Amino acid sequence: MSNKSYQSKENPLYVPIQGGDKKVMKKILSVALSTAMAFSMFAGVAFGDDNLTAQQKFDVLKEAKVVAGYPDGQAHLDKELTRAEFAKVVSTLMGLQPITGQLSFKDKGYTSSNWAVPYIEAVYSANLMEGKSTTKMIFDYNGKISVQEMATVLVRALKLEIPAEVNNNASTWAKGYVQAAINSNIISASANPTANATRSQMVDTAYAIYLAEQQPQVMSYEVSENGKVVTFKLANNEAVKVTLETALAPNTATEVKFSNGGYDYTESVTWVVTDATKVENVSASNLREVVVGFDGEVDPTTAEDESNYSIAGFTVKNADLSNDRRTVTLTVADSTNANAGLTNQKEYKLSVMNVRAGSKVISATDVKFTPVDAALPVAQSAQALGNKTIKVTFSEPVMNATVNNFKINNNNVFGATEVTGNVVILKVYNTLPNGEHTLNVTGVSDFSGLKNLSSDLKFTVVEDVTAPTVAGVEKATFEEVTLKFSEPVDKASVLASNIYWMQGSSKRVASSVEAISDDTYKFTFNSTNKLVYTTDLMVEGVRDYSGNAIAANTKVQVSPVIDQTRPEVVNATLKNNNKTITVKFSKNVGSSALTASNYVVKDADGKEVSKLKDVTRVGGDSKTVEVELYQALSQGKKYTLEIAGVADTTTLQNVMLPYSKELTIGDTTAPTVTNVSYVAANNSVVVTFSEVMATSGDGAIVLPEKYSYRNENNAWQTLPSGTTVNVSSDGKSAILVFPSDVSVSSKVKGFEVRLVKDVAGNYLENLRDTRDTIGEANAIALNAANATATNKIEVVFSQALQSGSAQISDFTVTADNEELAVNSAVVDGSKVVLTLSDNNKLDANGQYDGEQVSVAVKANASLATPAGKQIAGAANTTVQDKIAPAIKEVATTVSTSTYAFNVTFTEAIAADANNAYDFEVRVDGKTLQAGASNDYTVRVGTGINGDVATNVVVVDLADAVGTANKGKVVDVRVKPYPSFLKDTEGNLVSGNDSFYSTFIPNN
Structure with a gap:
């Protein structure tokens, strides 16, 4: 039996596909599907809307061997299309393999040497085309094909949907196919369906299909991984995943470029995000x-x-x-x-x-x-809450309202008002009769002082004799119950003490109440009175605004659900002091939130910064704590806060999952003006700030409009024309050079700085600084000299210095009349850092050969302020010890029953009960716990053999620890960020990255 169905006379070209080679059919369906989708992407292409002419399209198809020219080399696009030509085009476009060695038709000249036979056999085998006569098996390869026949073959091959509504002149049998072809731009709406198709029409259609086959078009895309990945779905059903270097901006069209299958794509992509990102x-x-x-x-x-x-x-x-x-x-x-x-x-x-x-x-x-309040408040509505209360709603919050602002039915009001935001509750002493009334509202002020215009609001009074009821239980746990009432209720009547449940003869009352809205309230029960099973909750004394009280013995059944939600950290923020962290949890937390060991701060290398000083509750609830460190974290560095082990206050005491947050310590401190003075010698005013300031942007200190001065007539004015503003080399001072006709010494009596900011973007504290009087800049004074290392002395002056103005020859450093050699002198703000030669290093106490060191500044030194004010010289100033002590060695000493080792420092150490917490002690890699009741304690100065040395700290291991670890190695160091270990001058010990090793003897 043949695997083909035979034609009907109404449709002489198409026979439904029912059989044939499966591989051929699979290829046809694949190409058909991609082509069908491509037609919608190529709307208008087939009919000349692109930039190519029909001849140019023909040339492309000819090069691809889809079509061929006539023997004379011409396209002859105006000629009518033959059935053989169409068979070749369809066969090639559908990816059919030409079939040789088969002669299914009996046309004259239908032989193996006929160029068209392999293509005709291919479309015939694929059930895409039949002959003109199936009984005589005549294909009529030289016959012409009409537009409607061409459209029908392609529409059915591409499985396009036949529309319900048609509007064309095709034959009755072809109207639906022709309309589908028109809708998909396979043929032009202006073409005559019954006319023979031209080669030009065939070229337009074939080119669109060919182009779609060459580069599958993007049909859809999906954005994932927070905008970093876009997966494109192509017309051939292929998915292409593109990972972007920069994530897409939400809800913003962005061009995404990618390559696939040898083709380059540029697609506009919009990542539609419903969740906020900023x-x-x-x-x-x-x-x-x-x-x-x-x-x-x-x-x-x-x-x-x-x-x-x-x-x-x-x-x-x-x-x-x-x-x-x-x-x-x-x-x-x-x-x-x-x-x-x-x-x-x-x-x-x-x-x-x-x-x-x-x-x-x-x-x-x-x-x-910037708030801009230019609108008058508007009284929007009035609502009667019974016969004695009116709720008036405004367009914005109002500052105050009295009974004098209202009239009812043109009569004065006697009563009282309550103002909450944009709502005024007007309580009248007299009872308003039922019916419609008019409320006149006038003169109610908003917070900018604007008052509402007189307006009349209609409201209707209906006597309220219905008492409120409990409408339902919104939420119930063992600790909290949220009730919704049937109407707004008077807040003053909702008391925690009137909400309770009975346990035997004991009344278990709520401990607090919170208004969620005017008809919804949340009641909290403490640990003693919490609900533990389904019970009746009693509600007493609740009244509406008409004074109707809830029915006596009102009760509502509550089925508490155990709270299994873990607490989470909602936010953790570092205060400006860089040593206090405010931690807010998602729910009330218990005493575990005050356990210091549940909070750890580490540096970028993962090292614990320091022992916490304290953890305290703040705010009015049990959700927020403040974690205080002994030392402030350093600006410009990254740290990590880790929190674990904190439990809520519910029955299960749900414990949080570990939390971690990176803390980047930026400059959040507002700058201040430290000094404003004038220098008569160069007719300038010098403004010095506490930080390096911005020199560009809206807060730059170089902008003249940021300054004004009070003149000799006590009038404030802007800087005179011709004033120049310079910046000191350290970026902390603005030098305003006035024109010569405005003498700063006689005409500048006061000065103001406004809205300038530091380089981190922090604006001036309080946004402005006003000096009622300014005077002549003082001479530079030497304030202090500090030894910060064995080869460094910082000389501190009273004013910021000009960068590069310090010379070695400006200073004399002596010890017992011996002058020490200085290798360099570098200005650092108001300090000069002196570096001593290797032969003249100081000891750990800041002395030289046991002698006190002094620093002096010579007369006529080159040191100067940014405004050019020079130092007149300074007498000897004693160098103070600011050198951090460090570990010198670690040695083990043992008595009969005590295991200890001596940690020797470079200088004397002050006794402190907390010193143990600055050590890290490990045995076989296990970290021991400090403290009298733990693994080890420390003491300063007295060794176990009675020897006394103030620079020795003795670490005493507990007997059990020493006995259990005989013969094992002990590692010890000072933690990288010590808080307590100091020398007798108050300098913190230098922290260690590496450990010192000793051992516990076997005897």
Whole structure:
């Protein structure tokens, strides 16, 4: 039986595919699928919308051996297309293998020497084309093919969808196929379907298919791994994974280039992100609310935690997340005046800490915003809460409102008001009758002093005789129950003491209550009264604004669910002192949060920095602690905070998973003005700052507009024209050279600096510094001299010095009248660092051969300030010991029952009960614990044999430790960041990276 179905007279070209070679069919379907998808990508290409002419397309196809020219070498694109020509094009485009040795048709001239036969046999075997007569088996290879026949073959081969609606002039049987071809741009809508197809039409269509086959088009893409990876789906179903060097910016179109299969692609990619990745904007249209906009959705729990937001000088009292979870409105108040707000048109900085969005944590530092309150407050609505209370809602928070701001039905009001944000509760003494009333509101002020215009609001009073009920239990654990009431209830009536459950005859009352909203409250039960099983919760005394009290003996069944959620660290921030870390947990934590050993700070090499000084609770809840270090962390370095072992206060005491956060210690300290003075000799004013300052940008100290002065008439004015601003070599001083007609000594009486910043971007403390009077710059004075190493002496002066102004010849260093050789003198701010020669090094006490060392500055020294003020000379100043002691050697000494070893330092060590904590002692690699009740203790000066040496620290191992480890090696060092070990001058011991080794004898 034949594996082909035979044609109908209505469609003389196409026979549905039902058999044939499976490999051929698989190739056809693969190509058909990619081609079908490609047509939608090549809308318009087939009909000349691209830059190629029909002849140019023909040349491309000819080179690819898809088509061939006539014997004269011409394309003859105007000629009509034969069935043989179309068979070759279809066969080639569909990837069919020409078939030889087979003659299925009986046309005259249909022989093995006919060029068209292998292609006709291929399309016939693939069931793509049949003959004009299947009974006589005539293919009619020289006959013409119509546009609608060509379209039908391709539409069915490509499995294109036949549309329900058609609008063309094709024959009835072909209308659906022709419309599908038109919709997919296989043929032009202007073509005559019943006319014979031209070679030009065939070339347009074949070129689009050929082009799609050569470079599969991108059909879709998927972004993953936080914008670092894009996976492209091609028209041939191939997936190409592209890893980017720079992650995509969320919700922003970005060109991505890649290569695949020898083809180069450039695709526009947009990473659509619903979770926020950053703070997008901050604004304030009134003086009590700051609106923080994120670029996506944020987690409600952390977004509505007001402690995650800070504005210098202000308290964030509330954080409210919008319904779309993209905007948080902060209610703020002056830290010293709860009734005060922001200042209109003054720049502020907002910091956002650890707001979560999906798997990300969003933080932003010092986002600038300027409140602009130019709108009058508007009374938006009035709502009666029974017959004696009216709730008035405004467009923004209002500062105050009294009964004098209201009239009801044009009558004065007698009563009281409560103001909360943008809501005023108006309680009237007289009872309002049921029905519609008019409330007139006038003169209510916002926080910028703007008052609302007189407006009338309609409201309807309906007598409220319905008592509130408990609408439901929103949440219940052993420790907390959240109840929702049937209506807003008077906050004053919701008392923790009136919410309880009974255990036998004992009343277990709530310990605290928190208003979530006007009808929802959370009740907390302490460890003694916590709920441990399903029980009835009693609710008493709750009233609505009409005074209706909840029914006596109201009870609601509560089924507490045990809290199995581990506490997490919401944020951990380092304060400006660089030694106090504030840690906020996601829920209340117990005493384990105060255990110092649960917190470890390590440096970039993984070494523990120092013992913690203290861990204390802060804030009004049990979620926040402050971890204080003995030493401040160094600026410009990276550290890691590790927290573990902290448990919550729930019944299970859920323990947190280990937490780690990198702390990069940047400069967050606001600079200050340390001195403003004038130098008459060069008619200049010198402003000296505490830090290196910015010399470019909006806060640069070189900008004349940052300064003003008070003249001889006590009037403040800007710098005179012609004033030049120079910067000292150390970057800490601005030298303002006035023009000669403005004498700084007689006309500059006061000075002001505004809005300048340091190189880290921190603005001047309090944003400005005003000096009511300034005087002549003082001569440079020598303040101190300190030995910081055996070959270094730092000479400290009263003012910043000009870089490079120090010379060796400016100084004399002596000990017992012997002059010591100085190799170099280098200016460092207000210090000069002297380096002594190798033959004149000091000892660990800062002395030379046991003698005190002195430093003097010679007269006519070259030392000068940035403004050119020179030193007149300075008498001998005694060098103070600032050299850190270090370990000199470690030796073991043993008595009958005591195991100890002596650690000898380069100088005397001061006794301190905490010295043991600065040592690290190990036996066979195991770290021992310091302290009287642990593995070892230390003492200064008295060895076990009674010898006394103030530079020796004795480490005493506990008897059990010594006995258990006889014959083993002991390693000891001072930790890299000691906190307690000091010499008698107060200098901390130098920490060690390496260990000293000794041993415990066997006897």
